[in-house]
Amino acid sequence: MTINVLDIKRLDLNLAVVFIALWQERSVTKAASRLALSQAAASAALARLREACGDPLFVRVRGGMTPTPRAQAMAERLEAGVADLWEVLTQQHAFDPASASRRFSIGMSDDFELALGPHLTKLVQQDATGVSVMFRQTNRHAVEQMLNDREIELAVVSGPIKRAWIAQEQIGESGYACVVDEKAVHVPLPLSLEDYLALPHLLVSFSGRTGIVDTALRALKKERHVYAALTHFSAVPAFLTGTRAVVTLPTHAAAALARMSRLGTCAAPLDLGVYPVHLLWRRDSDGESAIDWMKERIKLAFSAALADAASIGRRRRTRSAGKSH
Missing domain, CATH: 3.40.190.10 (Periplasmic binding protein-like II)
Known part of the structure; x- marks a missing residue:
């Protein structure tokens, strides 16, 4: 497919980002907050989107906005296209831990920091001596804002977070x-x-x-x-x-x-x-090789923390059995 750059020039590509925020939040106010725009600016962008597409795209309903069939048909391709554009412009090479010089910012409460943090840093240093990990205090109440503001790239929290723009994976359970x-x-x-x-x-x-x-x-x-x-x-x-x-x-x-x-x-x-433990990241970082690499290390670190807990339980039972004889 040949792209007419003159046609593209006439279209503000920032509108695609506004569309994705509206699709994920179903609210002009919340989309504006995520994009650090005023509500008036977000509303104006929606108006330009509607004019460009010849469709209302998002219709007001009780409690927010609902996408039209046209918006539903556009959403997946736009999200994928913007993600591809971001990767092309910012990820010139696949992440190579052996040669990388990078700092990861990871949010978790101090119970997770105590349990899996040491395991995580050891795993990272085994394969990526030029990589550093910065731990930031967070919890279920603060994690959404910190991910939104890009203060952290990944987070470990108890339980899921129900936000369309936050991707997540259950990595285990704790009691x-x-x-x-x-x-x-x-x-x-x-x-x-x-x-x-x-x-x-x-x-x-x-x-x-x-x-x-x-x-x-x-x-x-x-x-x-x-x-x-x-x-x-x-x-x-x-x-x-x-x-x-x-x-x-x-x-x-x-x-x-x-x-x-x-x-x-x-x-x-x-x-x-017991309760589930979830690993969180921004959905727009899906496919970033560095993030994928760190996600795997976090999962391994939490598995090691759970193994520590299980081994302490076994030692306790063994000592108790010995005393009863």
Whole structure:
């Protein structure tokens, strides 16, 4: 197909980007925010799109905008075309880890940073000594904005994020475990529910108020005494070492903290369930070889973190069995 450059010149290719933002957000206001445009500018761009296509493209409905059949027919080809254009202009060579000099910005909360961060940096350094990894604090509440603003390229969070422009993959599951200083609590592990409730509790929570344990205990018509509340997992050893207390953490974080301290772990004495862990990235970075390479390393690192948690559980069961003989 021969392209008439004069025809292309008359068309503002930025309109394709506006179309994609509208397609993904179904809202002029949200599309404008993502593109760092005023709402008036986004509305004007939509008007030019409608004129160029001879179709309304997006029609107002309750709660947002819905695409017309013409827009639905255009969307896949436009997304693919803009992605190809971006790759051609910005990705001159396939990513070669052995020779690359690149910094990746990855968002995750500090429980994931503790558990998979060391594994990830070791994996990266094995194959790409010129590559560096910058970890940025994020969570389910902040990750969308950070990806949108390109503060981070990838993120690891608990649970999925429902945004059309965010691509995601479940990379595993995690649950919950107790962490104690075994010499300080003076009770055998694993903890019984009675011993668990008799101990003062250290809480690690985004809100600093309540956590999943409190929800589970309310269902049992029981409660615990929280003597201190933290917002960062990394502070747990300083608070718990030498203290008669217990903290309930995601299993991967519990294993990481036990590995680097004298603290012990055991299963929680009540059913707290499991939750999915997702790897997130911007959909417009699909196909970038550097991003694909890092995604695979993150998945390997999380698998290694889960293996750490499983091995600690096996060691605990073995010690318990030995004491019972």
